Amino acid sequence: MKPTNLLAGVVLYCRAGFEKEAAAEIQQHALDLGVQGYVKAQPASAYLLFTPYDPATLDLLRAKLRFADLCFARQLIYVAPLIQNLPADDRITPLLAAAATLAPRYSAVWLETADTNEAKALSVFVRKFETPFRRAVERAGAVDEKSSQLPRLHLFFIDSATVYLGLSWLGNASPWVMGIPRLRFPRNAPSRSTLKLEEAFHTFLEEPERALQPGMKAVDLGAAPGGWTWQLVRRSLRVTAVDNGPMAPELLDSGIVEHLRADGFRYRPPSPVDWLVCDMVEQPARIAALVARWLAEGYARQAIFNLKLPMKKRYEEVERCRDIIARSLEQAGVGYALAFKQLYHDREEVTGFLRLAGRTGERRGA
Incomplete structure (x- = not known):
C-alpha cells in the first residue's frame, strides 16, 4: 500500500x-x-x-x-x-x-x-x-x-x-x-413520519428556531394522523390540519390545531400563512404543482413537502418536478429558493424545501 x-x-x-x-x-x-x-x-x-x-x-x-x-x-x-x-x-x-x-x-x-x-x-x-x-x-x-x-x-x-x-x-x-442524523422517535408522536419533518428542519433551515417561531401559522395538507403537525405543535405554531382522516386527539387538545376534513388539493387558507407542509400520497407532479401555486399565489411564504417517486426514472421525476415549480413561479414573477434532498428518514421519496426569495432575478438554491 x-x-x-x-x-x-x-x-x-x-x-x-x-x-x-x-x-x-x-x-x-x-x-x-x-x-x-x-x-x-x-x-x-x-x-x-x-x-x-x-x-x-x-x-x-x-x-x-x-x-x-x-x-x-x-x-x-x-x-x-x-x-x-x-x-x-x-x-x-x-x-x-x-x-x-x-x-x-x-x-x-x-x-x-x-x-x-x-x-x-x-x-x-x-x-x-x-x-x-x-x-x-x-x-x-x-x-x-x-x-x-x-x-x-x-x-x-x-x-x-x-x-x-x-x-x-x-x-x-x-x-x-x-x-445520518441521530434522531429519536418521540414517544407521544402519532406516527414515525414525524422524523421526516424534523430531519427536514435540520437539513434545510440554517436557524430553525428563527424560522419556526411560536405563534406562526401553518397548514398541514394530508395531516392525519398528525406526525408532521406534531412537529409544528411542539414549536408552538398554530396549525390547520387538512385531511379527511382522523387526527391524534392529543393534538386537537393542544388548542392550537384546527382539523378540517377537506380535500388538500382544493383547500386554500382565508389569509396567508407562514408555512405549508405536505405529505400526501399522490403523483409527484401534482404535489409540485400544488406547492408552487400556494407560493405563487401568496398563500404561504415557505413549504416543505414530500414527493413519492415512481419505481423507474426517479431522478428524471425529481427534475420534472423542479421544472414544474420553476415555470409556475417564474410565470408569476416570484423569486424563490428550491432544494431537494432524499432524507435518511425518506424511503421511495424525496423531500423538497421551497421558499420565497424576493423578485425574479434573486432565485438561488436553498
Missing part, C-alpha cells in the same frame, strides 16, 4: 438502491461545471465513486460543486485512490501516513461504513478500531476540533483491509457521521 498526496475522486453516500439516481445526478452536475468523468457503483451498495477523466478538474468540483444541490447524496467526500491490503497487524501506521499526505490537520476524524445490512458486521470492527486510531491521530497533534476551517478526515471502510481515505469541508457536506 502506497500513500498518495492526490485526491482522485468523489465518494457519495446514498440510500441503498438509489446508486443509479445519485450517479446520474453527480454526472449531470459535473458536466454543468465542465467536468467529465465516470462512475463506479455496485447496486445496493449505498455509495458510488465519481472519477474525473482529467484529475486536474477535481479542483473545479471542489470549488463549485455544492452538496446542498445534490438530492440523492447523503455525504460528499473527496477521496484518494482506494487503499487496499492493509496489514492486519498494523493498520494505523499506513493510514496515518496516507492521511498526512491529504492534510496535516483535521477538525474531526470520522470512521464510517456503507449503510447496508451487509456492512453491519464490518461496523463492529470499525467501532473497535476507532478508539486506537483516534488516539494515534491525537498523539500526532493532527486534530483541532475548534477550527471550522480545517477539513474533516473520513475513513470509509469497504472491508477491514480496504479503505477510502478522504476529506470533507464544513458547509459543503453533511454534518452527520455517515450522513
Whole structure:
C-alpha cells in the first residue's frame, strides 16, 4: 500500500438502491461545471465513486460543486485512490501516513461504513478500531476540533483491509457521521413520519428556531394522523390540519390545531400563512404543482413537502418536478429558493424545501 498526496475522486453516500439516481445526478452536475468523468457503483451498495477523466478538474468540483444541490447524496467526500491490503497487524501506521499526505490537520476524524445490512458486521470492527486510531491521530497533534476551517478526515471502510481515505469541508457536506442524523422517535408522536419533518428542519433551515417561531401559522395538507403537525405543535405554531382522516386527539387538545376534513388539493387558507407542509400520497407532479401555486399565489411564504417517486426514472421525476415549480413561479414573477434532498428518514421519496426569495432575478438554491 502506497500513500498518495492526490485526491482522485468523489465518494457519495446514498440510500441503498438509489446508486443509479445519485450517479446520474453527480454526472449531470459535473458536466454543468465542465467536468467529465465516470462512475463506479455496485447496486445496493449505498455509495458510488465519481472519477474525473482529467484529475486536474477535481479542483473545479471542489470549488463549485455544492452538496446542498445534490438530492440523492447523503455525504460528499473527496477521496484518494482506494487503499487496499492493509496489514492486519498494523493498520494505523499506513493510514496515518496516507492521511498526512491529504492534510496535516483535521477538525474531526470520522470512521464510517456503507449503510447496508451487509456492512453491519464490518461496523463492529470499525467501532473497535476507532478508539486506537483516534488516539494515534491525537498523539500526532493532527486534530483541532475548534477550527471550522480545517477539513474533516473520513475513513470509509469497504472491508477491514480496504479503505477510502478522504476529506470533507464544513458547509459543503453533511454534518452527520455517515450522513445520518441521530434522531429519536418521540414517544407521544402519532406516527414515525414525524422524523421526516424534523430531519427536514435540520437539513434545510440554517436557524430553525428563527424560522419556526411560536405563534406562526401553518397548514398541514394530508395531516392525519398528525406526525408532521406534531412537529409544528411542539414549536408552538398554530396549525390547520387538512385531511379527511382522523387526527391524534392529543393534538386537537393542544388548542392550537384546527382539523378540517377537506380535500388538500382544493383547500386554500382565508389569509396567508407562514408555512405549508405536505405529505400526501399522490403523483409527484401534482404535489409540485400544488406547492408552487400556494407560493405563487401568496398563500404561504415557505413549504416543505414530500414527493413519492415512481419505481423507474426517479431522478428524471425529481427534475420534472423542479421544472414544474420553476415555470409556475417564474410565470408569476416570484423569486424563490428550491432544494431537494432524499432524507435518511425518506424511503421511495424525496423531500423538497421551497421558499420565497424576493423578485425574479434573486432565485438561488436553498
